[in-house]
Amino acid sequence: xxxxxxxxxxxxxxxxxxxxxxxxxxxxxxxxxxxxxxxxxxxxxxxxxxxxxxxxxxxxxxxxxxxxxxxxxxxxxxxxxxxxxxxxxxxxxxxxxxxxxxxxxxxxxxxxxxxxxxxxxxxxxxxxxxxxxxxxxxxxxxxxxxxxxxxxxxx
Amino acid sequence: xxxxxxxxxxxxxxxxxxxxxxxxxxxxxxxxxxxxxxxxxxxxxxxxxxxxxxxxxxxxxxxxxxxxxxxxxxxxxxxxxxxxxxxxxxxxxxxxxxxxxxxxx
Numbered sequence: 001x002x003x004x005x006x007x008x009x010x011x012x013x014x015x016x017x018x019x020x021x022x023x024x025x026x027x028x029x030x031x032x033x034x035x036x037x038x039x040x041x042x043x044x045x046x047x048x049x050x051x052x053x054x055x056x057x058x059x060x061x062x063x064x065x066x067x068x069x070x071x072x073x074x075x076x077x078x079x080x081x082x083x084x085x086x087x088x089x090x091x092x093x094x095x096x097x098x099x100x101x102x103x104x105x106x107x108x109x110x111x112x113x114x115x116x117x118x119x120x121x122x123x124x125x126x127x128x129x130x131x132x133x134x135x136x137x138x139x140x141x142x143x144x145x146x147x148x149x150x151x152x153x154x155x
Numbered sequence: 156x157x158x159x160x161x162x163x164x165x166x167x168x169x170x171x172x173x174x175x176x177x178x179x180x181x182x183x184x185x186x187x188x189x190x191x192x193x194x195x196x197x198x199x200x201x202x203x204x205x206x207x208x209x210x211x212x213x214x215x216x217x218x219x220x221x222x223x224x225x226x227x228x229x230x231x232x233x234x235x236x237x238x239x240x241x242x243x244x245x246x247x248x249x250x251x252x253x254x255x256x257x258x259x260x
Contacts, residue, residue: 016240018229019228019229019230019232019233019239020225020226020228020229020230020232021225021228021229023222023225024221024222024225024226024229024241024242024245025229025240025241025242026209026225026226026229026230026232026233026239026240026241027201027239027240027241028233028236028239028240029236029238029240076235077235078233078234078235078236079236082232082233101203102201102203102240103165103200103201103202103203103240105165105168105169105172105200106172106176151191153191153192153195154169154200154201155169155170155172155173155195155196155197155199155200
């Protein structure tokens with residue numbers, strides 16, 4: 001199915017993690033994700049000189065981080081088990097955040113190998129129990145090739 | 156429609172979408188976007204499989220097939236979810252129908 005080119009709500013986005021390998025992934029939908037934020041930024045390198053008369057900059061190293069909430073539940077939850085285990089074991093996990101279902105041609109978003117650097121579990125008196133997860137890309141090689149974060153388009 | 160038909164359809168849709176999208180781009184004004192589009196491999200389009208469907212496919216796969224073994228690990232680690240997403244080329248490979256589409260062969 002092709003995308004309908006209309007604005008969407010955040011609730012219509014999709015988040016996945018890869019439970020297999022980079023070249024032959026098995027993507028699993030993080031269906032209970034909420035409030036996903038994808039932070040893309042870059043350091044600023046100053047390239048000022050007398051010749052310009054202006055403050056001039058250039059993009060330095062790019063930076064990416066993801067944060068997302070997760071609605072927890074009691075009992076068995078395969079996705080939460082994977083996220084929790086990834087935090088405690090420091091497992092490198094590949095994530096994919098798309099603006100539509102992964103099977104939709106033209107769905108796009110960021111794909112990156114990350115570790116979970118923060119996993120805050122919220123148990124407020126009158127709110128659902130959730131976890132807040134913060135992920136950042138890490139060094140990851142596949143067949144001796146460094147795999148860096150990419151902008152992914154589902155075809 | 157069985158899963159291999161869905162995989163072939165996903166590849167066809169991806170190829171059509173890629174061709175249409177590239178045809179709409181200008182060689183000069185959209186040069187970088189064209190390069191990104193050209194790198195997209197429609198055989199890597201994703202197909203949704205029920206978890207049980209994925210397990211059944213893997214049971215019939217060759218035991219020494221690296222792709223099937225990678226997927227086996229992924230499916231085992233995601234036991235309990237309703238469905239998983241595989242690349243169309245991987246679906247066809249596991250179903251032993253891959254020669255024309257397996258990008259890594």
